[in-house]
Amino acid sequence: MILSKEHELMRKNFRNFAETEFTKEIQDELDETGEFNWEIWNKMAKYGFAGTKIPVEYGGQGGDTLSYVLMNEEFARVCPVLAIYANTPNSLGGGPLLACGTEEQLQKYLTPAAQGKKHIVFALTEPGAGSDPGSMTTKAVQDGEYFVLNGRKCFISGAPFADYAIVYARTDLQSKGPKGISMFIVDMKLPGVSCGKPEHKMGINGYPTSDIILEDVRVHQSDLLGPLHKGYAVAMKTLDGGRIGVAAQSLGCAQGALEESIAYAKERKQFGKPISYNQGISFMLADMATEIEAARTLLYTTAQAKDAGDPNASMLCSMAKYYCSEMANRVCAKAVQIHGGYGYIKEYKVERFYRDARIMTLYEGTSQVQQIVISRSLLK
């Protein structure tokens, strides 16, 4: 796709920011400690990246989905985990609020999130309810003006430093499956809310992930988000937007790995010539670049289809997420291969891309869930 001048400038700005600010020191520290870096977060927030896609009236930048995609892609090209920093408020954090928040809720919760002053995370998954979130067991029982929440959420990205969580809980205890589920905005400082220890992950270290445990948490009815018993559909709709974000993250990760591989293949000499002179290597590079370009076209088209209200947008989001994330894994594996033994050493960037890419076929719906969405859409 040929980008408009506006989007070209957008890409240039995101690239310039990532290349300048996402230093090797910051990336190494994030990978080693697994801790959140407030300094780089504040910098991103200062330039409005926490609200790229959020409307201006709620403190955001009023961007379209393509701008948001470009941000995730360019950030992930340098550092996939730092792409998540700016992504969350724009997608899973802000999405449910934008979909059905009242004006009061939007002002109170979305505006500070879009400005990067508060963190909102998305809490859907449970130990027994992953790809099948309809089987969740977290309950919310009404008691006067309050709902009393009990249950446990797991793998919640950003939970350890979150100010608020969008929590899904069953409000209609008679219903089963996706029915009878509601959304709540839970202040993480409420009595009864606690977090598990940050998970020790394979990749995307530097964005802490943990359980959220809810024990008799009293949430005021004004923090019920959207209609009672009907939160599931909103979760699914929000995930469409999140899936585009993961697709963009995957694309950027693959692009970064390709660029590293091209540079290495030109510089590394064996048998008296650069390894790029061997077709075994150069054809791998050609395959990687071709897959990336195909993925990019699918993703950008999907972003535009979503903004245009295309009826196929939901299926396209799944296709983009499915293809881009699987592609990123193929590309990153080849990138390690081209680097040879050095590619297995942490000094070389491709090792981290390879580990980071692995989550992308899993979170915000596994590849298998995407296949379900795509095939159902085809066969309906």
Add this chain to the structure above:
Amino acid sequence: MNIVVCIKQVPDTAGGVKFNPDGTLDRASMLAIMNPDDKAGLEAALRIKDATGAKVTVLTMGLPKADVMLREAMAMGADEAILVTDRVLGGADTWATSSTVAAAVKKLDYDLIITGRQAIDGDTAQVGPQIAEHLGLPVISYAEDIKVEGDSVVVKRQYEDRYHMVKAKMPCLITALSELNEPRYMTPGGIFDAYDEKEVTVWGRADLTDLDDANIGLAGSPTKIAKASDKVAKGAGEKVNLDPTESVNYLMEKFREKHII
């Protein structure tokens, strides 16, 4: 307070320089960027704007594609942008460039004019001071720090081994060093505004009334570039096998020969 910042679109020389077979710069194959010193000058103006609410106008003379750079400046926070573009202005040396830019600046309200110290393509560092001459203004070049105090500016002016603090009454012209500051990034909202809400004013030759035809373009340039060529590549290295003192003497002699020392 009105600040005019003169900026130039230049090829990005960071990734190396490419030449056409005839020896001229292959501008088409190189990325175009805002000249780094100019960007620092713009940032300095924007900081004065943040502190005092000054109005910042960016001005450039160049090809129509310089529009992108002006949008970038507006996305960073400049209020207005002016593009001076006309075929008859092409091929200008520093005299013709400064005459033209000064004629454009004369049409604007200004208290302070900021330019970069020098552009990374021409490397002359002449245009800023020449604009000041054309306008009859004091000039402070090589600014490392700029402060506004009432109707004056206080500038830290860099020398090779020292700096001077220079105070000048406005209006005046300052040329900025890229060491002056770290320019801000654009914001996504700023980029939207730069394209959807703001306009670039385009001026041609006819709009510059206070300008003599004898002072513009290639024809109005006292200097002409006779020839341009790439640097001659270094030959193979030389290995010397002498005792340490003799080696040092040999090296020093070679350095002197090549005017390195």
